[in-house]
Amino acid sequence: MARNKVTVIGAGNVGATTAQRIAEAGLADVVLVDIVEGLPQGKGLDMAEAAPVVLHDARITGTNDYAETADSDVIVVTSGLARQPGMSRDDLLTKNAGIVRAVVEQAAKASPDAIIVVVTNPLDAMCHVAMDASGFPRERVIGMAGVLDSARFRTFIAQELGVSVEDTHAFVLGGHGDTMVPLSRYSTVAGVPITELLPADRVRALEERTANGGAEVVALLKTGSAFYAPAAGVFEMVESILLDRKRVLPCAVMLRGEFGIDGLFVGVPVVLGRAGMERVFEIDLTDEERSAFQRSAEAVRELVAVLDR
Numbered sequence: 001m002a003r004n005k006v007t008v009i010g011a012g013n014v015g016a017t018t019a020q021r022i023a024e025a026g027l028a029d030v031v032l033v034d035i036v037e038g039l040p041q042g043k044g045l046d047m048a049e050a051a052p053v054v055l056h057d058a059r060i061t062g063t064n065d066y067a068e069t070a071d072s073d074v075i076v077v078t079s080g081l082a083r084q085p086g087m088s089r090d091d092l093l094t095k096n097a098g099i100v101r102a103v104v105e106q107a108a109k110a111s112p113d114a115i116i117v118v119v120t121n122p123l124d125a126m127c128h129v130a131m132d133a134s135g136f137p138r139e140r141v142i143g144m145a146g147v148l149d150s151a152r153f154r155t156f157i158a159q160e161l162g163v164s165v166e167d168t169h170a171f172v173l174g175g176h177g178d179t180m181v182p183l184s185r186y187s188t189v190a191g192v193p194i195t196e197l198l199p200a201d202r203v204r205a206l207e208e209r210t211a212n213g214g215a216e217v218v219a220l221l222k223t224g225s226a227f228y229a230p231a232a233g234v235f236e237m238v239e240s241i242l243l244d245r246k247r248v249l250p251c252a253v254m255l256r257g258e259f260g261i262d263g264l265f266v267g268v269p270v271v272l273g274r275a276g277m278e279r280v281f282e283i284d285l286t287d288e289e290r291s292a293f294q295r296s297a298e299a300v301r302e303l304v305a306v307l308d309r
C-alpha cells in the first residue's frame with residue numbers, strides 16, 4: 001500500500017516544523033512547497049538526510065511547483081506574511097487572503113480529493129478564503145487553532161497544579177484570537193473540572209494567559225511567532241485524519257446552524273477522521289459561555305466582511 005501524501009505549503013517556521021514531525025513519525029510522505037526558490041528544496045533535502053539517523057522511510061521533498069503535490073491526501077496551508085511594523089490588521093488580512101487564495105487554487109486543482117488544514121492567520125477568515133478558492137465541501141476545509149489553544153491551556157493547568165500534562169484535558173471554543181473562549185467547566189485533571197480544583201481567580205488567570213498565549217511567545221521572541229506548539233497541533237489533526245482515529249478536537253469549521261451560528265468558520269469540537277470533519281460535537285453552553293462564544297463569532301464575521309468589501 002502506498003504511503004499517504006501530505007503537502008505542506010509554506011516552508012517557514014510552522015511549515016518546516018510540521019513537515020519534520022510528519023516525516024519523522026513515518027505518518028506520510030511530505031512535499032514542502034514555498035514561493036522562495038531553493039528554500040523548500042534545501043529544507044526538504046536536509047530533513048531527508050536526517051532519516052537514516054532518526055530512522056524513518058518517509059520521502060520528503062521540496063518544490064516550487066504544484067505538479068509535484070498531485071494526489072495529496074492532506075494539504076496544510078501555512079504560507080503567509082507576518083504583520084510588519086506599520087502594516088494594519090486589515091492590510092495583513094487582505095495580503096494573506098491573496099496568498100491563501102493563490103496557493104489553495106493551485107493545490108486543490110492538483111489534489112481534488114484532499115483535505116485542507118488551514119494554519120495561516122487570521123485563521124478563521126483564511127478558512128473562508130480556502131473553502132471558496134478550493135470549492136471543497138465543509139468537511140474537507142478545517143482550521144488549526146483550537147488544538148494549539150487547548151494545548152496551551154493544558155500546559156498552564158499542569159504547571160499550576162504540578163501534575164502530568166497527560167492527565168489534563170482542556171476545552172477552548174470560538175475564533176482564534178483574543179476573543180477565544182476557554183471553557184474551564186469542561187477543562188479537567190483526571191476528569192475533575194479545574195473549577196473544583198482551583199480558586200476562581202486562578203482559573204481566570206489561566207484562561208487569560210491562554211487567550212494571550214500567542215502574544216506571550218511573540219513578546220519573548222521579538223521577531224516571528226510560535227511554531228513548535230502550532231506544528232504539534234497540526235500534526236495531531238493530520239494524524240487523526242490519516243489514521244481515521246476519530247479524535248474529538250477543537251477545530252475551526254464552517255458551522256451550519258450548530259451552536260446557533262450559520263455560515264461562519266468558528267472553533268468548535270469536531271470528530272476528525274478519514275473523511276475530514278465527520279461531525280460537529282455539540283455541547284450545552286451556559287448563557288455566559290454562549291454570549292462569549294457569540295462575541296467571538298462576531299469578531300470572525302467582521303473580518304470576513306472586510307474581505308467581502
Ligand SMILES: NC(=O)c1ccc[n+]([C@@H]2O[C@H](COP(=O)([O-])OP(=O)(O)OC[C@H]3O[C@@H](n4cnc5c(N)ncnc54)[C@H](O)[C@@H]3O)[C@@H](O)[C@H]2O)c1
Binds near residue numbers: 034078099122224
Ligand atoms: N493558526 C494558528 O494557531 C497559527 C499558529 C502559528 C502561526 N500561524 C500562522 O501561520 C503562518 C505561518 O507562520 P510562520 O511562523 O511559519 O511564518 P514564516 O514567515 O516562517 O513562513 C511563512 C512562509 O510562507 C511562504 N510564502 C509566502 N507567500 C507564499 C506563496 N504565495 N506561496 C508559497 N509560500 C509562500 C514564505 O516564503 C515563508 O517561507 C502565519 O500566518 C502565522 O500567523 C497560525
